[in-house]
Amino acid sequence: MRDVAVVSFAQLPNVRSEDKRNEVEMLMPVISEAIEGSGIPRKEIGFTVSGSCDYLVGAPFSFVTGLDAVGAWPPIQESHVEMDGAWALYEAWVRLQHGDLDSALVYSFGKSSLGPLRDIMVLQLDPYCVAPLWPDSISVAALQARAWLESGHEESEMAEVAARSRRDAKANPMAQLSEERDPATLLEEPYLVSPLRRHDCPPLSDGAAAMILAAGDLAREVCERPAWISGLDHRIEAHGLGVRDLTTSPSTALAGRHAGGTDVEVAELHAPFTHQEPILREALELGPQVTVNPSGGALAANAMMVAGLTRIGEAARRIIDGSATRSLGHATSGPCLQQNLVCVMEAR
Amino acid sequence: MSDTDTVEPVRSIRAPARLEYRFTAGAAQSRFLRHLVEGKILAQRCPQCGKVYVSPRGACAADGVATREEVEVADRGTVTTFCVVNVKFAQQVLTIPYVSATILLDGADIGLMHLIQEVEADQVHMGMRVEAVWSPPEERGPTLESIRYFRPTGEPDAAYESYREYV
Amino acid sequence: MAETCAVVGIGQTKYSATRGDVSIPGLLREAASRALEDAGCGWTDIDAVVIGKAPDMFEGVVMPELYLADALGAVGKPMMRVHTAGSVGGSTALVAASLVQAGIHRRVLTVAFEKQSESEAMWALSRPLPFAPPTLAGAGGYFAPLIRAYIRRSNAPDHVGIMVGVKDRENALRNPYAHLHIEDISFEMVAESAMLWDPIRYLETCPSSDGACAMVVADEAAGDRSPHPPAWIHGTAMRSEPTMFAGRDAVNPRAGRDCVADLYRQGGITDPRRQIDMAEIYVPFSWYEPMWMENLGFAADGEGWKMTDDGSTSFQGDLPINPSGGVLSSNPIGASGMIRFAEAALQVRGQAGEHQVDGARLALGHAYGGGSQFFAMWLVGAEKP
Incomplete structure (x- = not known):
C-alpha cells in the first residue's frame, strides 16, 4: 500500500448546544484550522470527503450546505458518506492509494441538540419489525x-x-x-x-472535526512527525x-x-x-x-x-x-x- | 402444500414517526432576519472576491471564507429567471398557479428566491423589474415572509446582458 | 496508477411506482442476486459491499446499511454507504470501483436503491424551510428556472423538450425493466400534458419509482475470467461545486465540464462525439438532454438542442442517448445514477437486449445531483484500457 499519514487534525470544543452557529459557521473555522495546520494550500488539496447524517438535522441533503465551508471553487473532487467521519477517512485513504492525488481533507459534523436523538436512532433499526x-x-x-x-x-x-x-x-x-x-x-x-x-x-454533544491526510513525500514535507x-x-x-x-x-x-x-x-x-x-x-x-x-x-x-x-x-x-x-x-x-x-x- | 402458499401476504404496515427539531439559523442569517423586521435587506460582502451575498449565510461558498462586512441592498431588483408552479402537493399553502422567481436585488451579486404577484403568471418575464411588498411593520417577524411578495415596478425591463451572468 | 478494473455483473429490478411485493431488503437482493448470477459468483466471492441512496427520509430508515448488512451478505465484510444527492448512484459505483482500483479488493458488490413508495419523497424534497416563504414545489420548482434560462440562452424551440419526452418513452418500450411503458406515446400526448412547472410539462418529468440496481466490480484477473464479457473501466471522475455563490453558472456548471474533461483525459478522448458510441445521462427533466450535450462537450454552447432536433440522440442516431429510456422512464432516485452507469456497461458488454446499440464499444455513464453541483461519471469500454 501507498504510505499515507494524518498530518493535521482540528476539532471544535464539544458543547451541549451550538445554538448560535449553523453547520457552515461551525465547519468554517475547524476546516480552516486543519488546512492551515497542514501547511498545504487549500486549493491544492486533492480530494475532499465528509460524513454526516440528515436525520440529525431533520432535513435532507444537510451535507450540501456543509460544502459551503470548504471553498469548493474551482470545482473539487468530493464525496460524502452518510456515516461517521471515520468512514469518510477510509474513503479518502482508499482514494489516495490510486496514486494520482497526494492529499485529502476529511471532515464531519453533527449536532445532537437539534432533535430527539434517542428517538432518531430508533430509525436505524429494522423498519418493519423493530423500529415501530x-x-x-x-x-x-x-x-x-x-x-x-x-x-x-x-x-x-x-x-x-x-x-x-x-x-x-x-x-x-x-x-x-x-x-x-x-x-x-x-x-x-x-x-x-x-x-x-x-x-x-455519553453526553449529548454538538461538534465538528476536520483532518488532513497526505501521502509519501508530501506528508514528510509538511509534517515533522506524520502519523503514518x-x-x-x-x-x-x-x-x-x-x-x-x-x-x-x-x-x-x-x-x-x-x-x-x-x-x-x-x-x-x-x-x-x-x-x-x-x-x-x-x-x-x-x-x-x-x-x-x-x-x-x-x-x-x-x-x-x-x-x-x-x-x-x-x-x-x-x-x-x-x-x-x-x-x-x-x-x-x-x-x-x-x-x-x-x-x-x-x-x- | 403448506399454508405459506395460501396465506394473504402482508404488503404494507403503517409506522408513523414524529420527530421535532429546532433549527439553528446561525449568526449571519439571524442578523439578516432581524433586519427584515426593520424593513431592511442586509447582505454580506466576501473579503476575497468582493461579491455581495443575500441572503447572507456567513460564508462565501466559492472561497470558503467568513463574510463579515455587512451592506444593505435595495428591496427592488430584476427577475433573472422564474417558474410558474402549477403542481399541487401536500402541505401547499399557495394557490396555483403561482410564480416563483430568482430576483437579483440591486446591489447584490446573487439572486434571491421569492414570489411574484399582482401580475398574471403569463405576464411575468425575464428582465422584469420588481419591488418588495412588505407586510405592515406590526406583522413583520424575523422571516423572509415579512416580504409578502414582489410586484412589477413598471420600469423598463433590464437588458439581458445586465443579468445573464446571475442566472 | 490505479489498478485496471471492470464491471463483471449487473442486476436490475423491475422499476415501478410501488414494489409492494418486496420489502426494502427484498428489493436490494433482487438486484444483487441478479448481478452475482451475471458475474458467475456467489456471496462469498464478494470482498466488500458499497450501497448508495438518496436521503434517508425517502424511506425513513436512518443509515440503512446497518439494517441491510444481512440481506446483502455483508456480515464480516467492509460495508459503506454513500450519499451525494442525485448523483449518488454514480458516486456509489465510483467508490466501489475505487476500492478495486486501489488494489484493496478483488470483487466489490455495489447496490443503489430507492423505495419511494414507503415514504413521501415530494414531502421530503419540499419540506418548508424555517424563515422562508414556501416558494419551492419539489425538484421541478428548482430546475424549471434553469431550463428557462437555457432556452433563453440557446434560443431553442419549444418542441425540443417535448421530443426528448417522446424519445425516451419510446426507448423505454424496448427495456423490460423500465417503469413507464406508454405504448401510445406521441408528440401530441407530451405537448398536451399539463404544464406543471412552466416550462416543464408533466410528461417532460421523471416518474417516482421503486427499484434497485447492482453491479459487481472486479479486478483485472477476475475480469479476465468472467463468464460474460466485462465492461472495462476507462475512466472515473467526480466533481463538486457549491450550490450558491455569486456568479455561478447553474445552467452549464463548471463542475460538469471539469468532470468530463478529466474523464476524457483518462480515456484519451479528443473528439467525444466521434469516439464515444453512446451515453446514458441523467435527464430528470427533458430539457436536460440538450443542456448536458453542451456540458459534456458533445455539442458547442447553445447547440445542444440541435442534436435532439436532428435525431442524433435517438436510438438510430449517431450518438444514442438513454436507449434504456433514461430517468424520464424510471426514477428510483438513489439508484437512477447507478442505472446510467450500469446501462452504459450493459451496452459495451453487448447485453442490452432489445435496446442494444449496434457496435457500442465505448460508452459514457453520467449522474448529477443537488443544484446541478455534484457530478459523477465513468467511461466504459469493450476493450481493456
Missing part, C-alpha cells in the same frame, strides 16, 4: 450492558470506566464532560435505564440484536486483525457506553499496558458522526506530538457496536 416498537437508543444499549454483565462482569467495572474517562477529560479542552468522581459513589446513583446509570451514557497509517480496516456484523452475541465484538476483532492493531501504546476507542469499552478492549486484545481513551473518549464528548473521526484524530495527535510511536483509533456505528473501524498509526 420505538426501542430508544439507551434502552438498546442497556440490553447489551445487561448481556455483558450476565456474562460475568460487575457494574463497578462500568463505573471505573466512567470515572477514569471523565477524569482524563479534564486535560482535554475539547471535552464537554469532565469531573473527578469516585467510582463507588457513582454506583449510588439511580438507574437511567437499568443497568445503565446516567454516567454510563499502517493499517485501516472496517467490518460490519448482522443487524438483528437477537442473532448476535452482544457480549463480544467480532467485527472489531476482525478489523483489528486486518489493520494489524497490535503493540500500540495508546488506543482511542469509540465506546459511547461504559460497558462497550471492555468489550472493545477484549476484541482488540489490548493489554493493561495500553493507555485507553486519554482524551476521555465518547463518554466525555459524543458529537454524532464526529466522535469516531475524533478518536482517530486524537490517536494521530499523539504520534504527531511525539508522545507515542504507535497508536490505534477506533470508530463504531449502529446499535450495540454493529459496525467497527480500526485505524493503526505509527511514527517512522
Whole structure:
C-alpha cells in the first residue's frame, strides 16, 4: 500500500448546544484550522470527503450546505458518506492509494441538540419489525450492558470506566464532560435505564472535526512527525440484536486483525457506553499496558458522526506530538457496536 | 402444500414517526432576519472576491471564507429567471398557479428566491423589474415572509446582458 | 496508477411506482442476486459491499446499511454507504470501483436503491424551510428556472423538450425493466400534458419509482475470467461545486465540464462525439438532454438542442442517448445514477437486449445531483484500457 499519514487534525470544543452557529459557521473555522495546520494550500488539496447524517438535522441533503465551508471553487473532487467521519477517512485513504492525488481533507459534523436523538436512532433499526416498537437508543444499549454483565462482569467495572474517562477529560479542552468522581459513589446513583446509570451514557454533544491526510513525500514535507497509517480496516456484523452475541465484538476483532492493531501504546476507542469499552478492549486484545481513551473518549464528548473521526484524530495527535510511536483509533456505528473501524498509526 | 402458499401476504404496515427539531439559523442569517423586521435587506460582502451575498449565510461558498462586512441592498431588483408552479402537493399553502422567481436585488451579486404577484403568471418575464411588498411593520417577524411578495415596478425591463451572468 | 478494473455483473429490478411485493431488503437482493448470477459468483466471492441512496427520509430508515448488512451478505465484510444527492448512484459505483482500483479488493458488490413508495419523497424534497416563504414545489420548482434560462440562452424551440419526452418513452418500450411503458406515446400526448412547472410539462418529468440496481466490480484477473464479457473501466471522475455563490453558472456548471474533461483525459478522448458510441445521462427533466450535450462537450454552447432536433440522440442516431429510456422512464432516485452507469456497461458488454446499440464499444455513464453541483461519471469500454 501507498504510505499515507494524518498530518493535521482540528476539532471544535464539544458543547451541549451550538445554538448560535449553523453547520457552515461551525465547519468554517475547524476546516480552516486543519488546512492551515497542514501547511498545504487549500486549493491544492486533492480530494475532499465528509460524513454526516440528515436525520440529525431533520432535513435532507444537510451535507450540501456543509460544502459551503470548504471553498469548493474551482470545482473539487468530493464525496460524502452518510456515516461517521471515520468512514469518510477510509474513503479518502482508499482514494489516495490510486496514486494520482497526494492529499485529502476529511471532515464531519453533527449536532445532537437539534432533535430527539434517542428517538432518531430508533430509525436505524429494522423498519418493519423493530423500529415501530420505538426501542430508544439507551434502552438498546442497556440490553447489551445487561448481556455483558450476565456474562460475568460487575457494574463497578462500568463505573471505573466512567470515572477514569471523565477524569482524563479534564486535560482535554475539547471535552464537554469532565469531573473527578469516585467510582463507588457513582454506583449510588439511580438507574437511567437499568443497568445503565446516567454516567454510563455519553453526553449529548454538538461538534465538528476536520483532518488532513497526505501521502509519501508530501506528508514528510509538511509534517515533522506524520502519523503514518499502517493499517485501516472496517467490518460490519448482522443487524438483528437477537442473532448476535452482544457480549463480544467480532467485527472489531476482525478489523483489528486486518489493520494489524497490535503493540500500540495508546488506543482511542469509540465506546459511547461504559460497558462497550471492555468489550472493545477484549476484541482488540489490548493489554493493561495500553493507555485507553486519554482524551476521555465518547463518554466525555459524543458529537454524532464526529466522535469516531475524533478518536482517530486524537490517536494521530499523539504520534504527531511525539508522545507515542504507535497508536490505534477506533470508530463504531449502529446499535450495540454493529459496525467497527480500526485505524493503526505509527511514527517512522 | 403448506399454508405459506395460501396465506394473504402482508404488503404494507403503517409506522408513523414524529420527530421535532429546532433549527439553528446561525449568526449571519439571524442578523439578516432581524433586519427584515426593520424593513431592511442586509447582505454580506466576501473579503476575497468582493461579491455581495443575500441572503447572507456567513460564508462565501466559492472561497470558503467568513463574510463579515455587512451592506444593505435595495428591496427592488430584476427577475433573472422564474417558474410558474402549477403542481399541487401536500402541505401547499399557495394557490396555483403561482410564480416563483430568482430576483437579483440591486446591489447584490446573487439572486434571491421569492414570489411574484399582482401580475398574471403569463405576464411575468425575464428582465422584469420588481419591488418588495412588505407586510405592515406590526406583522413583520424575523422571516423572509415579512416580504409578502414582489410586484412589477413598471420600469423598463433590464437588458439581458445586465443579468445573464446571475442566472 | 490505479489498478485496471471492470464491471463483471449487473442486476436490475423491475422499476415501478410501488414494489409492494418486496420489502426494502427484498428489493436490494433482487438486484444483487441478479448481478452475482451475471458475474458467475456467489456471496462469498464478494470482498466488500458499497450501497448508495438518496436521503434517508425517502424511506425513513436512518443509515440503512446497518439494517441491510444481512440481506446483502455483508456480515464480516467492509460495508459503506454513500450519499451525494442525485448523483449518488454514480458516486456509489465510483467508490466501489475505487476500492478495486486501489488494489484493496478483488470483487466489490455495489447496490443503489430507492423505495419511494414507503415514504413521501415530494414531502421530503419540499419540506418548508424555517424563515422562508414556501416558494419551492419539489425538484421541478428548482430546475424549471434553469431550463428557462437555457432556452433563453440557446434560443431553442419549444418542441425540443417535448421530443426528448417522446424519445425516451419510446426507448423505454424496448427495456423490460423500465417503469413507464406508454405504448401510445406521441408528440401530441407530451405537448398536451399539463404544464406543471412552466416550462416543464408533466410528461417532460421523471416518474417516482421503486427499484434497485447492482453491479459487481472486479479486478483485472477476475475480469479476465468472467463468464460474460466485462465492461472495462476507462475512466472515473467526480466533481463538486457549491450550490450558491455569486456568479455561478447553474445552467452549464463548471463542475460538469471539469468532470468530463478529466474523464476524457483518462480515456484519451479528443473528439467525444466521434469516439464515444453512446451515453446514458441523467435527464430528470427533458430539457436536460440538450443542456448536458453542451456540458459534456458533445455539442458547442447553445447547440445542444440541435442534436435532439436532428435525431442524433435517438436510438438510430449517431450518438444514442438513454436507449434504456433514461430517468424520464424510471426514477428510483438513489439508484437512477447507478442505472446510467450500469446501462452504459450493459451496452459495451453487448447485453442490452432489445435496446442494444449496434457496435457500442465505448460508452459514457453520467449522474448529477443537488443544484446541478455534484457530478459523477465513468467511461466504459469493450476493450481493456
